[in-house]
Amino acid sequence: MFELIRAYWPEYRHYRGKLLLAFIAMTMVAGSSAAIAWMIKPLLDEILVHKNEAMLYVLPVYIVLAYLVKGVGAYVQLYTMGFVGQDIVRKVRDRLLNHLLHLDLAFFHRHHSGELISRVTGDIGRIQNAVSNSMATVIRETMTAVALIGVVIYQSPALAFISLVVIPAAYVPVNLISRRLRRVSHTTQARNAELTASLSEMFSNVEAIKAYHTETFEANRFAQVNQSCLDISMKSVRIGGLVVPVMELFSSFTGAAVIAVGGMQVIDGSMTVGAFFSFMTALFMAVDPIRRLSQTYTQFQDAVAAHERIHAMMTLDPEVRGGERELQDVSSIDFDNASLAYGDKTALREVSLEVRKGEVIALVGGSGGGKSSIASLLLRFFDATAGLVSVNGQDIRAYSLTSVRARIAIVTQRVHIFNDSIAANVAYGAVLDEERVIAALRKANLWEHVASLPEGIHTQLNEAGTNLSGGQRQRIAIARALFRNPSVLILDEATSALDNQSEAAVMDTIRAIAPEIIIIVIAHRLKSVELADRIYLIQDGQVICQGKQAELLRDCVHFRELYQ
Known part of the structure; x- marks a missing residue:
């Protein structure tokens, strides 16, 4: 618990005024509770025993005032600390998400999206x-x-000593329960992450579930994960539920001892009835906050387990780091025996290629050959495990990640559409300039369709662009890349979902902008690479042959097989 408090204590310094107000409110609650217990003595001794009529009219007013002060204090404390806590959590959530987004792509390959959402x-x-x-x-x-x-001490120090010896002994079993609960909380949170991951995967692949009629299969699979969550949650409930019975057992020992000793003092006249009942009221009222403290201590264990999981993420550092230089433009790209490995798998082996501004190169070959891995090295999703990737004659690692990715745009076969307007999707992450959006849509051969919509570029797109066809989604992605005016444009199977007419229009756009930038086309369909100045055939992570299409048809048997 104290570890968690230490971790978040610096955050509280930003709320000094509110914390002072909350402290005053807590003092009101504590003071009024003590006053209510103390007033039992004059109630019994002065009013009921000594028949003090004046006290009869005064004491009820004090009792009402005490409860009023307690209620106001409780409300102010609850609201103030609620705001402070939620605002701290908002900041922590922002920091966590920002940190996760800046980790390497490899991190996201290792962790399921559902786990990260959890x-x-x-x-x-x-x-x-x-x-x-x-x-x-x-x-x-x-x-x-x-x-x-x-x-309690004021009314009877001797009885207080008996009470204060027995009650602290409850800390031992409560502490053992809390430690056990903390371990279970780790497992509970891991199971909940699996549940979220299962849902995330299911909803992402709902079309496949419908197409293969696997609704029952998925529901049963989810039920198994859900049952696992229930089992571990009930284990947590069983352990946490022991706290109150343990505290009440120790409280009963205290009450029994106090009644036995205090009763004898009342009988022999060394203690008044009012003082005894005031003592008992204060003692049993004190048991409630002590019990709540014990429950809160066990509840903290769940938060501590969550904090440890969050801290594990926050301490991760990206393996791919940017340099100090800013990339303003790209005039040349060179791969010099560049290799790339993902764990035990080698994606690229000593790849060498070059491209200059104004050139279009094409990377062709079968699936899994390593073509997209070349794009990943350029975007610095990963760093070469051997060899060198250079931009403008400098190691690409010398440039900042932000400037590299600002100058390189990529359109992949997998299109990412956000639940926002067409304009916002095209200008994604940049200032929305409607004229530039329309110009980009024209180049992507989508403006005619967008212009026919009632709301034009402000038409709202569904999540994943479900209110667009596959070809329209792909053209949105092409428009997004062109909107950025990149120095390097990578088209990774970017026209695979387009009809012949749309593909021809996009190719015309590429021809028009080709003299000003570097274009890298990755494709299976060789029709898409006819405009390339140079073609690289990639197979098993290696460059098998390179040259113009006519040269490769003449000299490269692997290319001829692919072409045919």
């Missing part, structure tokens, strides 16, 4: 209650318990 939402949510309500509960209930114990 970290950003589920784990953060578990911390939220701890840094707001639970933190306030610890402070408020500690103050309340101290105030009530003060009344």
